[in-house]
Amino acid sequence: MENELFDLLEAKNQMIYRIIDLSKYENEWLEVQKIANELSLNERSIQRYIHYLEEITEEFNASSKNTVEITYSKFKGLRLESNPGTINELKTFIIYSDETVKLLIEMCLIKTKTTKQYSEENFISMYSVKKSLDKISLLLAKFNLSINRSNLSFCGEEKNIRVFTYMFLWAVFKNDSWPFSYISEDKILQSVDIFFEEAGIQTTKIHKKQMLFMSAVCLMRNKKKYFIESHENWDDYVNIGALRNDSFISQEINNYQVYNDNEIYFILLVVQMQYRMFKSDTIKERILLYHEKKQTDVYRLTEAVMKNFQEEFFEIPEERKDVFFTYCFCAHLYCKVFPGIEFDINGQNIKNGKNFSNNLIFRLENFIEAIDFQTDILQEKVFLSKIYAAIFSHFKSPNSYDPRIIIGIDSEFPFLVRENLKVNLKRKFSDTFNLSVVESESGVEDILVTTMPSLYDSREHVCTIDYPLKERDYLFLEAELNKLQDSLNEHSIQQVS
Known part of the structure; x- marks a missing residue:
């Protein structure tokens, strides 16, 4: 969902977000020319975006207990100084300061009224709201959902609305404060802790927080009277009769006053979809035996x-x-x-x-x-x-099913340097390509790595290197490997067809 969230942002917010990402990989100064090259923009445009980033950072520092120090010099470039956690907080601040994201957050938290009221209360033109809704609609379509533009609500199956709401709010707020203002985080946390303890599941803090968010979304929409519809076969997937006799389940039903069977089916089905839940032999046996029986x-x-x-x-x-x-x-x-x-x-x-x-x-x-x-x-x-x-x-x-690509090495390097180069290339690319790295003596290689390209003027796929390889050497070689693999794969698939 992070990529989709990025696509919702206004162009200027996308640019400063990417500039922050680039700065993470620089120890000192990030040159304006390098930013311009990475973002395919001229230097004057980059300077404008940096000034906008300075304004956003100033707003962030004024509202946050942690701060980011930003320094810009025309000749040196840009430098951001803070701990990695605070930099992530700045990125989150940029995200939910964006008009489109802000609107979608309000819709997910069921805080919106009519389009006109939203426009007036937030001092945004109707045209800007419509523009935001157009972008949101493209994302919702991936969940088979749409928008009721008169009251800014979601249209579609309730189960899809809930899973979208969970994924979106998780992507925005997972590193931020609890967004569900009228649902107690502590109360749900207590229930989740008891569930994992009784099930005998050791879980991480992230997995626990994910369950908190999904539970909160279900409770929020249930309290607002958006109920899960009945679906065929759900009673075959969840043994609701046996679960109602479980003291923990019955207690939680009473705690949260969720008495509708469809709500219980949905929550327990979502639990069954998560592989980590099957680390509990008790839960695994209960789920799989019931499905097998049915x-x-x-x-x-x-x-x-x-x-x-x-x-x-x-x-x-x-x-x-x-x-x-x-x-x-x-x-x-x-x-x-x-x-x-x-x-x-x-x-x-x-x-x-x-x-x-x-x-x-x-x-x-x-x-x-x-x-x-x-x-x-x-x-x-x-x-x-x-x-x-x-x-x-x-x-x-x-x-395993990719055509093997042979990389040949021809260089004046000593034997052990050549051997280390073979190992490094295999380690770097073996997860992506089906590789064999050899000396080029036999002449059967598909790609040649050499220190003397003048000897191979007529050859395709020749990569000039020095040792040790720099990042640009790896990038160039990867580009050649990709081109060759695409060609070989196309031929291979045609043969199988």
């Missing part, structure tokens, strides 16, 4: 995927089959409850991820199409292919 489509599909995967790709080690099954189960349940949504339960845009090779994704999409199982879950082919790719890469290299 022979749900989620459970039976997971069995089919596990069986077919081993026949198509490789045998999963016995001691790791539990990981495979539960991870797939969570993904299948998520696709069933939230079809057509591009984001996983943690707010990561799965469909736009570029972490896996085209060859692997192509094979996994074909694998999904070949599964002989009737369920609407399999319609989420793009989403599931990325999930299965993540599982695949847990056991094997994600580049």
